[in-house]
Amino acid sequence: MSQLQDQINFNDVDVAPEYIKRACDEQPKDILQEFPKLNFNPNLHILLIGLPKIKEEMKPKLITALKGFLKKNNFIQFQEIDLNNYGYAVLSYENEDQAQQAVEQISNQNFDAKHQLLAFTQKQINHINQTSEYIPITLKSRQQLLAFHKDARSALTIIQEKTKLSLKWLNSLEKKLEDNITEMKLPTYDKLQWSPLGQYLVLFTENEFSLYGAQDLELLHKFEHKKVNELLFSPDEQYVISYDGLQQFIIWNIREERQLRQIVQQQSSINHFKFKRDSKLLAFQTQDEIQIYEAPEFYQKNQLNLKAVGVKQIEWVPQTNYLAVVCYGKDIKTQIFLHDYNKHIDIKWRNIAFEIDSIQIFVHTYGKWVATLIKKKQKNKVFATTLQVGNLSKMDPFEIDEHTVNEDVENIFAELNTGKFALSYREKDKQQKPTSQFTFHLYSVQEDIKKGIKLCQLGEQKGKDTNELLWASNGNYFAMVNKTKNSPDQGKVEFGQISKKNEQPIIEITKSTNHFYMSHAQWDPTGTYFITMSDLWHSVNIWSAIGEQLVKDTITKVTDIHWRNKPIHLLSFKEEQELQNNHKQFIKKYEAEDDKILNKAKYDKEQKKKEMYNQFTQYLNEKRKIYNDTKEIRKKLLGWDEEDQNIYVQYKKIIKEEVVNL
Secondary structure: OHHHHHHOOOOOOOOOHHHHHHHHHHHHHHHHHOOOOOOOOOOOEEEEEOOOOOOHHHHHHHHHHHHHHHHHOOOOOOOEEEEOOOOEEEEEOOOHHHHHHHHHHHOOOEOOOOOEOEEEOHHHHHHHHOOOOOOOOOOOOHHHHOHHHHOOOOEEEEEEOOOEEEEEEEEOOOOEEEEEEEEEEOOOOOEEEEOOOOOEEEEEOOOEEEEEEOOOOEEEEEEEOOOOOEEEEOOOOOEEEEEOOOOEEEEEEOOOOEEEEEEEOOOOOHHHEEEOOOOOEEEEEOOOEEEEEEOOOOEEOHHHOEEOOOEEEEEEOOOOOEEEEEEEEOOEEEEEEEEEOOOOEEEEOOOOOOOEEEEEEEEOOOOOEEEEEEEEEEOOEEEEEEEEEEEEEEEOOEEEEEEEEOOOOOEEEEEOOOOEEEEEEEEEOOOOOEEEEEEEEEEEEEEEOOOEEEEEEEEEEEEEOOOEEEEOOOOOEEEEEOOOOOOOOOOEEEEEEEEEEOOEEEEEEEEEEEOOOOOEEEEOOOOOEEEEEEOOOOEEEEEEOOOOEEEEEEOOOEEEEEEOOOOOOOOOHHHHHHHHHOHHHHHHHHHHHHHHHHHHHHHHHHHHHHHHHHHHHHHHHHHHHHHHHOHHHHHHHHOOOOOOHHHOOOOOOOOOOOOOOO
């Protein structure tokens, strides 16, 4: 190669300088012709990228398609456009506000199945072009994020003055809270919550939300979204939807910190989005349609979209291909059905021939049944409430069991892991006026291999001063509470459990107590412990499932308190039956193990006290020896022996009283 290089010599080739200059000028001229020619004014223009690459003759059709896309989504229309063949365009608007709003509307929208749009103002472009130090995304493995699950203890988050966070472990045997993370300073925030799996602690501010996680709760991810106030995590916590409370929804990939899609929909809520259990599909409930989006990019699957006039609620049924749908409204046919997305068929619920006020739908955690709560009305007044449960293993015809309460039920409290329901309504006096007392009807969904699904009434709780019932995640325990501010019954708590008598489930109230000015009440994720808090008195109580007080504490300026979420492990039907049938043996076994732990802790504590006592005694003896050794010196200095009792003189004062007659 070196010989070839020596043989080739261009020095003899005579090229005119004018030719070289002209060629250099023409090359960039041709390149510049491919870019938009508008004078880019940062106040009026935006840069749009991500459009399809087209030939020159297709530009008019693409401009028409872009206008139609903006009109369909109710986005602001541009005044002028300059478009090239490589998917870039410059759009001009009437004023700066319109340009800024257009960027927010268009960014991350899917123009079609293959093209996603991005829009930028000049200010954003300048910011991108600035050279700054690259800060990589902090990625933690799933094992690191879920490391705390290995510890069987329940974790408690305590917030003080909205600036200090501490994470505590509950030591139920010694009845105290132990430090996990002693104290962590928080930035100013509006709201705080845990993700469903407990991987992330979320802090909301006015224009962004931040995710903290791993062992030391370090800052992992930050996402910008103006006025964000609600989040919905996917079941695997790989994706999250943020909502501003008005009309803007943004779907994010958490680990990539990437915005996947933006949806603008007025008169909607975060509850209109439902992730499938495997996080591969996302259903969105609009006014008369159900839209389906597919991970990982969440493009809309138009072929799966479903027309549903008057749709009010949707729920995926776990471990199936069904989507449960409820439709009703004025001049709209009331419908409850299950839509099979694989076979594209609908399985209808029982016909509803009466006038209804509202319908709610509930789905079993493991997809064995679907329940509905139907409020019936007549002359615009609710006169009865029906709870129905449909067996998903017998759907031809649909096997449904139901129970009706002839009252206007105010609230329903559901525990969907084990199938427990509680309906509550206000009691009435002799004049049929509502009182402050409540009645609770408790139900359990029983499974039988031969009889199928059955809705069993557990019993009633009448004349209660509590107005809310909270189920433990295992379904065996519950707590009735009253947190209503300024109510004379605020702070009342009643603990109960579902036990068996003659093989029949019954309700047993295990404890009635009070936590004055209670403002917060919550079961821990395992359903073993119950916490109550008063933000007025800064007091915190932790109870066992049956109402035994484990911890009573006052925490200075406590403003919020949360159990850290974690996935629960439910016993199988056989394991639960074995536990119920042999509960006395289990109690003896684990009480003995607890005693060993407690005795060891007690022994260690006594040994420590004994060691401290010996150290203190040794200290006193050393000081006594020094005191005795300096006795003669003190006698010389004082002139007497301070320990000789004979040198001290005692004086006795006698008070004599006389009565003087006046």
